Amino acid sequence: MMQQTRFTRDRLSALSKPDLIDLVMELAGQNALLQARVDELEKQNNQLRDQNASLVQRVCDLERRLGLNSSNSSKPPSSDGLAKPAARERRTRSLRGKSGRKSGGQHGHKGTTLKQVATPDALVHHYPHQCTRCSATLSPEAATGFAARQVCAIRLIPATESGSIRPSIPVYCGHRIRLIAASLWTTVINLSG
Structure with missing residues (x-):
């Protein structure tokens, strides 16, 4: 890297005209080199931004695919693996609450059944x-x-x-x-x- 020299007004006024011209030319060369380096870094920065955007899109896509299972996609249940689904994802149980009664016909309900006919064909x-x-x-x-x-x-x-x-x-x-x-x-x- 180029060595920077601190210039003060007194120091610059002590220089002769050809020394000032040489100094300006040297500073213009350094400025051109720095501008080229800035352009190169901006180009790298733009490439990294594009790469970052594509990686963010890829991560979002992979996270979406990772969240797929047989209950929210067309994947077969065998592809779910051995992991049990979270409680909020299980939808096999009824959302209806318990009534306190036993299952089946209730006491006092008159049942119906197929009666035998008196004269079969x-x-x-x-x-x-x-x-x-x-x-x-x-x-x-x-x-x-x-x-x-x-x-x-x-x-x-x-x-x-x-x-x-x-x-x-x-x-x-x-x-x-x-x-x-x-x-x-x-x-x-x-x-x-």
Whole structure:
């Protein structure tokens, strides 16, 4: 860096005219060098400002992407990782407060259910063929009790209801055979008309 000399009025007045001209020329050269350095620093400053603006934009974009999860974007839940969402972000619970009542039908509420029809369109008898304990052969005549179930067959038009009777048959081994109704329930959908 150039060495600066302090000039006072007395010192400058003591110099001759050629020394003053040399001094002015030297100062003009230093001024030109300083102006070039200022221009270079302004150019670097503008480049750094542009770079800073692009980095600020990139940080904002990355922070926005970092805040995305499966509940606020189209990302799949598997991309959420193992971190649990914050309590304010969980939206799976209802915002409705507790009423103090138990869930389900309340005391005094008259329920409704599908009643069995008195005369079904079709009646199907289901008999077990053998005892599940001793494998003895069973006959329909040995039935002593029946359990009735109703199955609604759904068709476009008309809808029909059918009933079935499942007997309770005693076997020689003393075991009583009953067909399990849940395994025999069927739903028929006839869309062909």
